[in-house]
Amino acid sequence: MSDALGMIEVNGLVIAIEIADIMVKSANVELGDLARTKGVGWMTVKIFGDVSSVQHAIDTAKKIAVSKDGYVSSKVIPRPVKGLLGNKDLQSETDISESIDREQNEAENECQDQQIDSEEETNNGLFLTANKNEGSKKKLKNKLRKLKFLGGNVDE
Structure with a gap:
């Protein structure tokens, strides 16, 4: 099981795909989900891994998203409780x-x-x-x- 859940929300599919690629390449994390949110064109990218790797990946992605004027918000949750993601619990x-x-x-x-x-x-x-x-x-x-x-x- 992963130690942390990282989420970043950006404006636009292209930026979401770009930061997902950057996060996976910049740190030892696994891509969890790329989902459309209720905002106009907003996308959420979820990653899993150890806390420091997830934090590094989110920070890197945040810098890229800010530089492209697409950053909305981000969060790293260390040791998320089981059931937090509903049916999409962290899986081994x-x-x-x-x-x-x-x-x-x-x-x-x-x-x-x-x-x-x-x-x-x-x-x-x-x-x-x-x-x-x-x-x-x-x-x-x-x-x-x-x-x-x-x-x-x-x-x-």
């Missing part, structure tokens, strides 16, 4: 790995189920139209892309 690498494996298995099962359904309908003389399956194909492709992004080893 083991938890993340297990989550990726679980998502990968679910995606594989869905692919197998869809293949079996397609075979059964073909055997019954029913042919599926492209429009009927387009939604489920997109969902499966998006799920596989997400798994690949999270580090899962998935073949399409």
Whole structure:
């Protein structure tokens, strides 16, 4: 589990992506989340790591955001209480790995189920139209892309 949670809020997606990149490269921190907030164009970037690394990364990002007139606010919370982030609690690498494996298995099962359904309908003389399956194909492709992004080893 990480020792600290760092958050910085900036005005604009481009600045948010730039500071997320700078924070991860400037200190030993993990990128947690990049989320749109309720402000007009405001974005919040969350990072996790040990307290000094998170503080250094937030300070570095703050300087960049201020220089681009995009800084809104920032905060470092050492040892945040469990449950502070709701379902997005700080997770260990083991938890993340297990989550990726679980998502990968679910995606594989869905692919197998869809293949079996397609075979059964073909055997019954029913042919599926492209429009009927387009939604489920997109969902499966998006799920596989997400798994690949999270580090899962998935073949399409």
